[in-house]
Amino acid sequence: MSRIRRNLVLAGLLIGSALTGCATLPDTDALIDRHNAQTANFETARGPVSAKRNAAILAELQRTSGKLDILDKQMALEQAISDSPLVLGNKASLLQDGAATYAAMFGAIRQAKDHINLETYIIEDDATGQEFSDLLQQAQARGVQVNLIYDSVGGINTPKAFFERLSKAGVAVLEFNPINPLSAKGPWQIYNRDHRKLLIADGRSVILGGINISNVYTSGSAVLERLIKPPADGGVAWRDTDLQIEGPVVAEFQKLFLQTWEKQKGPPLAAKDYFPKLAPQGKDIVRAIGSTPDDPYSLIYLTLISAIGNAEKTVHLTNAYFVPDVQLLKALTDAAARGVQVQLILPSHSDSELVFHAGRAHYAGLLAGGVQIYERQGALLHAKTAVIDGVWSTVGSTNLDWRSFLDNDEVNAVVLGREFATQMQAMHQRDLDASQRITPQAWADRPLQFRVKEWLAQHWGRLL
Structure with missing residues (x-):
């Protein structure tokens, strides 16, 4: 079954039960300001590291990555909103x-x-x-x-x-x-x-x-x-x-x-070694971030908005379903306005036509704000990744839409470090090479039928 058919099933049930519109996205500015004053802490398999080693790890990250706000502020914010630590020693x-x-x-x-x-x-x-x-x-x-x-x-x-x-x-x-x-x-x-x-x-x-x-x-x-x-x-x-x-x-x-x-009140699980002793396997610093509607706000949404807001050089996002809210749109255009290269790789076609055209309804404003938009050719894009300032990366299940941020259980991994980000950047470049750039002039000249579909689809944004 296609995504659009599944969403129509959900939409009908949502409307019928009068449950839509109950949840809202958080005021990210207030939350980010509240949490960014803290200090990032790291952990190993044996628990938190000493203050001395903590400072040394952060200094080494900054030495190899440049003096970037995203390291200080972003890691502290993630730590404050999530009980999942930054863990050393992963591959x-x-x-x-x-x-x-x-x-x-x-x-x-x-x-x-x-x-x-x-x-x-x-x-x-x-x-x-x-x-x-x-x-x-x-x-x-x-x-x-x-x-x-x-x-x-x-x-x-x-x-x-x-x-x-x-x-x-x-x-x-x-x-x-x-x-x-x-x-x-x-x-x-x-x-x-x-x-x-x-x-x-x-x-x-x-x-x-x-x-x-x-x-x-x-x-x-x-x-x-x-x-x-x-x-x-x-x-x-x-x-x-x-x-x-x-x-x-x-x-x-x-x-x-x-x-x-x-x-979900599953049956009692068989007694197994679910938490074995884990030894270091590599040098990657990773944080697990899970979001559910039970949380006071989407942890992944707040993490991403903050990462974009702290970016100084590049914001490279690749995503399958792009139905942004006002705050995400503002974060992207604000980043572009301060000189950050903001690139979005989005689908050129989709298994959900409603989602596809609802996303395209925002192109004009993003292009006017200096955001670069590319559409992936030759394949149906379903990836959900980001690499920011060549040091902060994420891979996961989260789309850039209301459903992922408000209604779904989602999970992402955030990986810190330039070595992994270099791999992410190379992957981004390969997708970029297989994409067509959407220019302001070409977008202004698009057929009337696209404009009509965009106008109709954007009114369903909250349900997609």
């Missing part, structure tokens, strides 16, 4: 597109010895879904406990028999906020969806990002990859990004999974 590896991500996920499942925790928005009953199902059942058969959370709306097109087979094999299966109110184990919260994508193996490695479990991701987005392995069913290739992390920060992602399981 973060970029996974571009579905083939690389699935290979990493299959490897993690095959190598798991204690448990597998899988959380996903969509898991389809197609060849890819069946391969996951087979591997999970094989893991369960060899004594590895498999725990699966899937979203009820995201899985609306997946037969119940698919999940029943897993359950019969011993997999613990949990449906997130069932569409059927009679199946709800607490308040019926149809508007709250689990949009996270997490695979945690043995509490030692995590894979997260934008990739669901579906055949649409099996073809790579590069031209050569598409020639070698054309998209499934003759469709278009999907361009997405995931991240594999090994090291002490995996425990923070594990906490998020277990919190969701508990909040």
